Amino acid sequence: MKCLHSNQIYLYLEKELPVPETTLIRDHLKECPLCRKAVKERRVFIKATESLPSLKVPPDFSRQLMGQIFPLKIPVRASILAVTACFSVMLTALFILFLSSGQNLINILISLNHSVLNFLKNTLVLSAKISKLAFLLIKTISQCIQQIFNDLASLASILGPELQIILIILSLATFTIIYYGLKKNC
Amino acid sequence: MPEDKELVKKTLAGKQEAFEMIVQKYQQPLLNYIGRTVGEYELALELTQDVFIKTYSSLHSYRPCYKFSTWLYKIASNYIIDYWRKKKIKAFSIDQQSEKEDSLPPIQLPSQETSIYEKYELSEIRGKIETALAKIPLRLRELFVWRHINELSYQEIAEIKDLPGGTVKNLVFQAKELIRKQMEDRG
Incomplete structure (x- = not known):
């Protein structure tokens, strides 16, 4: 038998060769010190490879990763409770401050009532103004859309049907190219 | 530990803990693979995280007829090749063999x-x-x-x-x- 090829050595070490070939190799190894050394070296090499230490995973790796995949969501009920608690604490602190400064409780309640009423009045006025602005904005947008449709209709009456089809195809193609280009860049 | 396919099913049904179990099971082998392939520990950690995020976002396309670990390593391998390609470092495709x-x-x-x-x-x-x-x-x-x-x-x-x-x-x-x-x- 000829000296072993590296492939044969690896297959022999991994016990992947048929029995007759394995027997032939064993016999050859008894006679050939060079092949015996080659097998020994590869055996040590594989042993060293398979005992390479694992890389250390940080203890908080999975927690950090889960935080990235599922960002923290605070339940609505918990948010309402937190806001209510803050408001109560602030109110209690204000009462204590006023009482400790020697003011009458009735006066405090009256001034608080005034403040709440004023706040509600201002909020209502502000809401009315915002609604009016929104209405104006919608009116302007609808007028703009109407104008665009009118312009398109007059353009369509000037251009022939073939030219209209070409223009539609070109616009769709441009839109698709831009869309996929942006998507690819992202 | 439940089977991978079961964990995938649960994750798709909205159970975050199921995906966390997948992460805990595969973080070590995946880090070993990526770390030894890219050769930099910090970069390997970053890429391992990215691979898990990509796996999560592609989970709907996983077909249970394939072994999950095979599918995961396939994602990781493609991700690393893409990473080197973006970095303009020559990463051969496995099919490209030079004559030598x-x-x-x-x-x-x-x-x-x-x-x-x-x-x-x-x-x-x-x-x-x-x-x-x-x-x-x-x-x-x-x-x-x-x-x-x-x-x-x-x-x-x-x-x-x-x-x-x-x-x-x-x-x-x-x-x-x-x-x-x-x-x-x-x-």
Whole structure:
């Protein structure tokens, strides 16, 4: 038998060769010190490879990763409770401050009532103004859309049907190219 | 621990804990694979996280007829190749073989001199393997890591890379011989 090829050595070490070939190799190894050394070296090499230490995973790796995949969501009920608690604490602190400064409780309640009423009045006025602005904005947008449709209709009456089809195809193609280009860049 | 397919099903049904179990099961083998392939620990951690995020976002496309680990390693392998491509570093496709690499290097019969395997302790040999591993082409490196560090079978590697089993075996042997050659050249 000829000296072993590296492939044969690896297959022999991994016990992947048929029995007759394995027997032939064993016999050859008894006679050939060079092949015996080659097998020994590869055996040590594989042993060293398979005992390479694992890389250390940080203890908080999975927690950090889960935080990235599922960002923290605070339940609505918990948010309402937190806001209510803050408001109560602030109110209690204000009462204590006023009482400790020697003011009458009735006066405090009256001034608080005034403040709440004023706040509600201002909020209502502000809401009315915002609604009016929104209405104006919608009116302007609808007028703009109407104008665009009118312009398109007059353009369509000037251009022939073939030219209209070409223009539609070109616009769709441009839109698709831009869309996929942006998507690819992202 | 429940089976991977079961965990995937639960994750898709909205159970976050199921995906966390997948992460805990595969973080170590995936970090070993990515770390040994890219050669930088911090970068490997970052890429491992990215691979898990990509896996989560593609979970709906997973078909239970495939082994989950094979599918995960396939995502990881493509992600690393894309990463190097973006970094403009040449990362060969597994199918691209230069003429030079078509055949295995011929066996180098050992000389009568003392080899590095006799000269050094096993721990020192390990260190030399780590250094030599970084010097071989990426496409061979990842096959070597899967086979000898992740302990995947040739069949599993063949499925990940869509290659015949025989080709995978030859490439792994080629990787080992290249690593050995690097080690011997450097003494």
